[in-house]
Amino acid sequence: MIAIIGAGKMGEALLAGLLAQGHAPEDVLVTEPREEHAAELRARHGVETVPAGDAAKRAGTLLLALKPQDMLALLDDLAPHLTREHLVISVAAGLTTAVMENHLSSGVPVVRAMPNTPALMGRGMTAVSGGAFAQAEHLDRAEELLGAVGEVLRVGEQHMDTVTAISGSGPAYFYFIAETMIEAGVAMGMPRATAQRLVGQTITGAAAMLDGSGEHPVVLREAVTSPGGTTAAALRELERHGVRTAFTDAIEAARDRSRALSES
Numbered sequence: 001m002i003a004i005i006g007a008g009k010m011g012e013a014l015l016a017g018l019l020a021q022g023h024a025p026e027d028v029l030v031t032e033p034r035e036e037h038a039a040e041l042r043a044r045h046g047v048e049t050v051p052a053g054d055a056a057k058r059a060g061t062l063l064l065a066l067k068p069q070d071m072l073a074l075l076d077d078l079a080p081h082l083t084r085e086h087l088v089i090s091v092a093a094g095l096t097t098a099v100m101e102n103h104l105s106s107g108v109p110v111v112r113a114m115p116n117t118p119a120l121m122g123r124g125m126t127a128v129s130g131g132a133f134a135q136a137e138h139l140d141r142a143e144e145l146l147g148a149v150g151e152v153l154r155v156g157e158q159h160m161d162t163v164t165a166i167s168g169s170g171p172a173y174f175y176f177i178a179e180t181m182i183e184a185g186v187a188m189g190m191p192r193a194t195a196q197r198l199v200g201q202t203i204t205g206a207a208a209m210l211d212g213s214g215e216h217p218v219v220l221r222e223a224v225t226s227p228g229g230t231t232a233a234a235l236r237e238l239e240r241h242g243v244r245t246a247f248t249d250a251i252e253a254a255r256d257r258s259r260a261l262s263e264s
Contacts, residue, residue, distance in 0.1 A: 001027055001028070001029060001058055001059040001060060001061075002018065002023065002027065002028050002029070002059055002060075002062075002063065002145065003028075003029040003030070003031065003050075003055035003056070003058070003059035003061070003062045003063065004028065004029070004030050004031070004063045004065060005030075005031040005052050005055060005062060005063065005064050005065065005066065005074065006031065006032070006064060006065035006066040006070075007030050007031070007032040007037065007038075007041055007065070008065065009117070009120060010065050010091060010115060010117070010119065010120075011030075011032075011063070011065035012041070013120045013124075013149055014063055014065060014091075014115075014119070014145075014146070014148065014149060015028065015030060015041070015045060015047065016045070017122060017148030017149035018145065019045060019047075020122075020148065021148040025045060025046035025047045025048075026047075029047065029048055029049075029050050029054075029055045029058060029059055030045075030047050030048070030049045030050075030055075031049065031050060031052045031055050032049055052074060052077060052078060053077065053078070053081055056078045056081035056082055056086070057081050059086075060085065060086060060087065061087045061089065061141065061145070062078070062082075062086065062087070062088050062089065063089045063091070063145065064088065064089065064090045064091065064092065065091050065092075066092060067092065068092045068093055068094050068095050068261045071090065071092045071095055071100070072095075072099070072103055075088075075100055075103035075104060076103055078104075079103060079104050079105060082104055082108050083105070083107075083108065084107040084108060084109070084133070086108055086109070087134075087138050087141055087142070088100070088104070088108060088109065088110045088111070089110075089113055089128075089142050089145070089146075090110065090111070090112055090113065091113045091114065091115055093114065093164050093168060093258055093261060094161070094164065094257070094258040094259065094260070094261025094262050095112070095261060095262050096112065096157065096160075096262045097110045097111075097112050097129070097130070097131025097132065097134070097157060098131065098132070099262050101131055101132060101133070106133075107133050108133060109130070109133045109134040109135065109138045110130075110131035110133070110134060111128055111129070111130050111131065111134050111138055111139060111142040112128065112129050112130075112131065112157060112160060113126055113127070114126060114127050114128075114160060114163045114168045115146065115149065115150070115168070116167050116168050116169075116170060116171055117171050118150065118171060119149035119150050120149075122149055122150060123150050124146075124149045124150030125150055125151055125153070126146045126150060126151070126152045126153070127153045127154070127155045127159075127163040127167065128142050128143060128146065128152060128154055128155070129154070129155055129156060129157035129160055130157075131157075139154060160258075161255045161256075161258040161259050162251075164254065164255065164258040165251045165252070165253075165254035165255040165258060166251060168254075168258075169251075169254045173247070173250070174203060177203075178199050178200065178203060181199045182195045185198065185199070206220075221235075
């Protein structure tokens with residue numbers, strides 16, 4: 001049995017993905033402290049909602065989908081109920097497996113995962129890494145479950161803060177670019193709906209080419225950039241304003257913040 005503890009947007013996305021993948025509602029428990037939302041989950045998905053302690057007693061795999069600042073208190077509450085036969089999968093940003101293991105009994109396998117919000121559309125990108133007691137079968141299990149909402153990549157935990165900065169926070173960077181492009185179109189007199197449609201499909205198509213062509217982004221960029229043309233003029237302005245450096249600094253700041261979450 002699987003338990004999802006925390007049914008916010010990511011938790012419910014994982015729930016919906018598991019059910020769509022073929023897991024029966026009676027095989028999934030959900031912990032959601034807000035009774036109104038818990039009632040909605042029961043009605044919408046047909047699952048049972050239970051307190052976290054009961055979920056730990058009944059489920060062999062626990063997907064913890066809480067905010068980092070709430071996770072350690074939850075682990076302390078769950079610790080008396082967890083054994084080496086359980087698998088704990090955390091999607092909390094920043095918290096290392098070592099920090100989580102310190103709040104559990106010795107030997108409990110922990111997998112750290114970093115999904116992103118496109119999981120809500122079944123198009124997520126999740127990276128996973130195992131803790132000191134996680135074996136290959138535990139990582140296989142985590143990949144199977146998280147694969148319900150998109151692609152899963154196994155990485156060394158030393159890379160997880162960078163994963164958080166690139167793909168965990170990454171959708172926000174693209175939304176920021178999209179917002180800027182749309183507003184530029186509106187400022188030039190284009191109807192907002194038209195600008196949003198143009199930008200949305202442009203980003204979707206560009207992402208599909210990057211993902212499907214196998215080409216390096218430099219090659220794809222150069223294919224759009226004619227010498228002395230409109231794209232070259234635009235890229236020259238982006239370089240003049242230091243956009244490349246700004247993005248690198250932003251990603252480093254996100255990585256550093258992810259690291260700090262485990263230290264606080």
